[in-house]
Amino acid sequence: xxxRGGVKRAVVVAAVMFAGGRRxxxxxxxxxxxxxxxxDYVHLQSDELHEAQTLAAKVYSNIGVNVVWxxxxxxxxxxxxxxxxxxxxxxxxxxxxxxxxxxxxxxxxPEQRRAYIxxxxxxxxxxxxxxDPRRLLGVVFAHEVGHMLLPIYSHTEEGLMRPEWSGxxxxxxxxxxxxxxxxIRKELTxxx
Numbered sequence: 001x002x003x004r005g006g007v008k009r010a011v012v013v014a015a016v017m018f019a020g021g022r023r024x025x026x027x028x029x030x031x032x033x034x035x036x037x038x039x040d041y042v043h044l045q046s047d048e049l050h051e052a053q054t055l056a057a058k059v060y061s062n063i064g065v066n067v068v069w070x071x072x073x074x075x076x077x078x079x080x081x082x083x084x085x086x087x088x089x090x091x092x093x094x095x096x097x098x099x100x101x102x103x104x105x106x107x108x109x110p111e112q113r114r115a116y117i118x119x120x121x122x123x124x125x126x127x128x129x130x131x132d133p134r135r136l137l138g139v140v141f142a143h144e145v146g147h148m149l150l151p152i153y154s155h156t157e158e159g160l161m162r163p164e165w166s167g168x169x170x171x172x173x174x175x176x177x178x179x180x181x182x183x184i185r186k187e188l189t190x191x192x
Contacts, residue, residue, distance in 0.1 A: 032188035033066040033082040036145065037074050040089045042119045048134050055138030056145070059160060059173050063181030065188060074113050083188050085148050086114040087141060095120065105140045108147040110154075115144035131169035139165070139173050146176065149184045156180070 040049065057067040074084035090098065095118045100107065105122050108115035117140055126133035139160070146161055147154060155163040160174045176184065 031064060031066050032185055033068060034060070034145070034149070034188060035068045035070060035074070035077065035082045035084045036141075037070055037072050037077065037084060037086050038089065039073065039086060041091050041094060042089050044089065044119070048137070051134040052137035052141055055135060055173055056141035059138075059142040059175060060145075060184075062175050064185055083149075084113070085145065087117060087145065088114060089117045089119050092120040105136075106144040108144040110148060110150060110152055112148060115141075115148060117141070117144065126169065129168040135173070136169040139169060142173060146180070146184070149187050150180060151183070154180070 036053075038049070038053075053067075053069045057069070060067045068082070074086045077084040095116075098107075098116060100116070100118055100121075103121075104118060105125070106115055106117045117137070119137070122136050122140055123133050125131070126136045143160055150161070155161050156177055158174075159177045159180070161176065161180065162174075175181075
C-alpha cells in the first residue's frame with residue numbers, strides 16, 4: 001500500500017504514559033517495541049533523518065508503542081522479542097526501478113518486512129506545497145510502517161492512514177485511529 005500526494009545513525013526511543021493530560025489506564029507490563037532498520041541510499045543529512053524519525057516515533061508513542069531506529073537490516077537482527085522491520089530510503093533511480101505507482105511516496109504491506117520510501121517525490125511535494133520535507137518524511141515513515149503492522153487494506157478516511165494527502169504539511173502528524181492503535185499493539189504482542 002502507498003501514501004500518495006495529491007495530496008548516521010539516530011536512535012529514538014519513545015513511550016507515552018500520559019494521554020490527553022491524564023494518566024493512561026494501566027500500562028502493560030512490557031511496552032511493545034518495533035525496531036526500524038534504516039537503509040538510506042540517499043544519504044540524508046543526519047539532522048533531517050533524525051527529525052523525521054522523531055516525528056514518526058511520536059505517532060507510535062501516542063498509541064503506547066516504543067520505536068527504536070537503527071542501521072543494518074531486520075534479517076540480521078538478534079531475536080530479542082521486538083519486531084524488526086526495514087525502512088529503505090530510495091534514490092530516484094531505485095524508485096524508477098521499482099516501478100513505483102505514480103504519486104506514491106512509499107510502499108509497504110503487512111506481508112512485507114520492508115517499507116520503501118521514495119524520497120525525491122517527498123521533497124518535490126514539500127517544495128510544491130511549501131512544506132517542511134522533514135515533517136512530510138515523518139508522515140511517510142509512520143504511514144508506511146503502519147502498513148507493515150496493520151492488515152492489508154488499512155487505509156482510512158481520517159487520521160494517519162489516509163491514502164491521499166493534500167495541502168501543506170505543517171503542525172502535528174495525524175494519529176492512528178484508536179482501533180488501529182489497539183490493532184498495532186496486539187500485532188506487536190502476539191507471538192509469531
